[in-house]
Amino acid sequence: MILRVRDLRVAFPAGTAVDGIGFDLDRGRTLGVVGESGSGKSVSSLAIMGLHREAAVSGSIVFDGEELVGAPASRLRELRGRRIAMIFQDPLSSLHPFYTVGEQIAEAYRLHLRVSRRVARERAVEMLAEVGIPEPRRRAGEHPHRFSGGMRQRVMIAMALSCEPDLLIADEPTTALDVTVQAQILELIRRIQRDRGIAVMMITHDLGVVARVADEVLVMYGGRTVEHAPVREIFRAPRHPYTQGLLASAPRLPAGGAGDSPDPAAGSVAAGGSPDPVAGGVAGPVVKGRLRAIPGSPPSLLAPPPGCRFHPRCARYAAAPDDACVTEAPELRELRELCVLGEVGEVHAGRALRLVGAEGPPAGPVHRTACHLAETRGGSR
């Protein structure tokens, strides 16, 4: 277990951005963190990096057995870049315009490994080669603005991985890139992860990215976890109306059209244009070929809705209002299917699903969701 997060809260003077999230991450595994902007996914990752300056971080972040919440700033600095590395959304503005990419890669390596300028420079060239930049020796002497978007993100990855970190946090690494380049960057991250056995926390709003790279998915909404499950489960049987809405609002490509990803999870997202019985249970039948947006907008940090933060936008709540949705914050519970009769959508409400435990630690890839109405899924149609 390289990373163990429990009840993480990040409070800014203006409001609480992350309100108690938790997950485990092993070496060699990828956790996809999904949510809209403002859901707290980036804030969580910056908390793990110890990069919040004006926020109160509480809860527990245990990295390789070491508690990071409350750790001295100097210790967090030692870990940053050395054992926990991060790449960001916009690789151009995330690279310093005045220094060559070689200098920028060498900088952290020199600092953390206390090597000479020459050794660090060699390392930079080596890293550029590893992330697939042609003519790495010459390119190391160039400035970021001379690189294309995809090449810049490769530079960022080279920089992040130069010190052989154990954990890589990728904050929307492909959002600013062309679609064709996105696939290359994801493939690169996966290859390096396999080669080095590092843990990856992939923050994204793009379910296609999650399908490609994640082993497990954490869906965040309004600073809370609404669903946490193995990636296959998320796509096969999303339980939370928000997750279902996300899936229904994402384009599904015909099988094989989403690139030649061998990932079976990707295959299940791309399972033809046929209506998904599960998503269909949330917001009415899927009209073939049409995407359905989740109505409304993400909750405000200043005045989050009471109870379940999603209820103002929730189709299931709208269909069958339940006081609990307004008065109580739903707990993240493990739901286990005891028997499955035919298609998932045919499972009878409350009969085939049983509640197993309420606050137990997420041991292994179990499917947990935070919704008062999760058991009545399918019954509200």
Added chain:
Amino acid sequence: MTRYLLRRLAAVAGVLLVICAVTFAVFYVLPSDPAAHACGKTCTPEQVTLVRAQMGLDRPVYEQFGGYVTGIFTGRVLGDGPTALECSVPCFGYSYQNALPVWDLLTDRLPVSVSLALGAAALWLAGGLAVGLVAALRRGTALDRSLMAATLASASAPVYFTAMMLLLILVQRLEWLPYPDYRPISEGPAAWAGNLLLPWMTLASLYAAMYARLTRASMIETMAEPYIRTARAKGLYERTVVTKHGLRSALTPIVTIFGMDLGGLLAGAVITEHVFGLPGVGQLTYDAIFKADQPVVLGVTLLAAFFITLANLGVDLVYAVIDPRVRYA
């Protein structure tokens, strides 16, 4: 790079020529008698006629202007006969009131103004950057607010007021400094600097305040850049993040303003020189305007334009060093 430099220098020459023409036009085309002004109030009508002939005022304006410009490169003889005046290269006209070529007047006064400008610039850069940096890094604290209030007060105070207050406090009351009495640097750096300290402080307090505010704003903006977050994510020391990654970018706008300010001041700080009785170009300008000594005003204007355009060129070259994106543009 050489081509770029040559192109820029040609542009500088063009700008100077235009400024020269405009200034020339203002003084020589206006419905006044340049000769009477150039000669001075005590001139007899005969002297005015002589000056008019020497200045070539009886010839067409373009010819006068041509003569002025060629005189800069070849020198010229004003008038003829026994009263002819020799004006050697570079000839920027002749001040009848001072009975000296304008160039001699300028070169006489220039070291004073340059001393004043460079010393003050060093002070205000150091002070302004330090204050702005501290305020930016302590943004929103009581320290930030009091520093910014102080800079506002300092920037609002007119130069003559600051000068008087400094004289009153540091010279009269505390007697820490002597009353400024300019000494060239050839008489020893200590005497030079000691006597210039008050004028330096006066000018610097005004500029440092503006630079502090500018530095603060620029630094706050830079520190919010994603690449600063990257620098922190790399685990760099905060010191390195602030100086190597933050300050270097934040300096870019400051370099621009600094070039303009320094260029402007090199050709004389009129009020400061006047208040402290420094015999610089500013003082010369003040006297020339007061006495309508047009050849001198023209020369001073050209000198100021020269310094400002040169400083701008310097800024652009420094830019290319600071920001690699400029180099390829």
